[in-house]
Amino acid sequence: MNLNETPQTATGGPAIVLVEPQLGENIGMVARAMANFGLADLRLVAPRDGWPNEKARAAASSADHVIDAARVYACLAEAVADLNVVLATTARSREVPKRVLGPREAATEIRRRESEGQAAGILFGRERWGLTNEEIGYADAIVTFPVNPRFASLNIAQSALLMSYEWLQAGLAEGELPTRFAIPATDTTPAPKAELVGLMEHLETALEPTGYFRTPEKKPVLIRNLRAILQRPGFTTMEVRALRGVIAAFQGRKARAEHHEES
Incomplete structure (x- = not known):
């Protein structure tokens, strides 16, 4: 992503795929998190309350460009059909043997795949029980977050925010800040x-x-x-x-x- 682009015109980055999201408010908060870090491709698989959803728009807090561009699919297979690489955010599953990545490692891999011209997507499951093993089967790898094991529950908006943040960070040089936050260069040449x-x-x-x-x-x-x-x-x-x-x-x-x- 070009950091000089506005959030409304930024392009690129992985698709964020929400599988059967239940609450419009959660969809809106995911859209807001995406906009914070320059992502815009939101895909909804069979949202429970239908689409469009005014509660989602209200919760998006002006991330209308993400809400307006959101695409709805009847099934996960359709939502990921055009993607070359898919990652699934879920706890490690013994029943589905997959490579397990942390969010930073996953973001770095997405950046590498994008540099090779591949389209990537990240799956997020239902609020109550996440993704099924069959749905995880569509993924090339699993992303698991390093959280406190005594309180490991993350909602989909938090998960989307973490992945969006790591995706943006993975595209910056060490110590670099996005243009909006960078300290402008100043002339330090002593006066004549x-x-x-x-x-x-x-x-x-x-x-x-x-x-x-x-x-x-x-x-x-x-x-x-x-x-x-x-x-x-x-x-x-x-x-x-x-x-x-x-x-x-x-x-x-x-x-x-x-x-x-x-x-």
């Missing part, structure tokens, strides 16, 4: 000496009428100390301009105060 001298002279001019220099004898030493302080940080041009703006603001305030006293 002429600009720094101008700042120093501006500060000296502003301080002169305040009595800061106390006596003519102490002025050269105080000026030298101030210049040493201003040289140390390596101010950029923008920083020099900002500091001169601060000085000018104080000068303007003092001039207005003096004018008020005279009037």
Whole structure:
């Protein structure tokens, strides 16, 4: 996915396939999770309450582009017919021998398959009992989440969010952030000496009428100390301009105060 794309125009990524989802609210929360991480292909297999579903739209919290594009299928076979690789989110099943992946490993594999031009999908089961062994049979591998074994229950929206997050993370370089959160590059080149001298002279001019220099004898030493302080940080041009703006603001305030006293 191009991180400069808006969520509404982002394309690519795995299809999120919900098998017989029962509550419209859960479908909506899955759509919201998908939109958060740039996914848009939502497929619904025989949703219990039919489709479209206004409760789903309300719960999607403005992820309308995902809701509007959602496709409904009568059976799982139809929903995954165009996919080259399918992963099923479920607890490990002894009855269905499949390769078992963690969410991060699964997301990395999806990215690799996508780079080879393969279409991928992730299956999520019913809220109450998940996927059947027959449905898991459509998958190339199982995805199991590393959760607290004493409280291992995740709803489908949580599961979809985890997989969507890992898919986005798998497409970023180490330490990279999506464009929206990245810190913009700034010019850290030190300002030319002429600009720094101008700042120093501006500060000296502003301080002169305040009595800061106390006596003519102490002025050269105080000026030298101030210049040493201003040289140390390596101010950029923008920083020099900002500091001169601060000085000018104080000068303007003092001039207005003096004018008020005279009037």
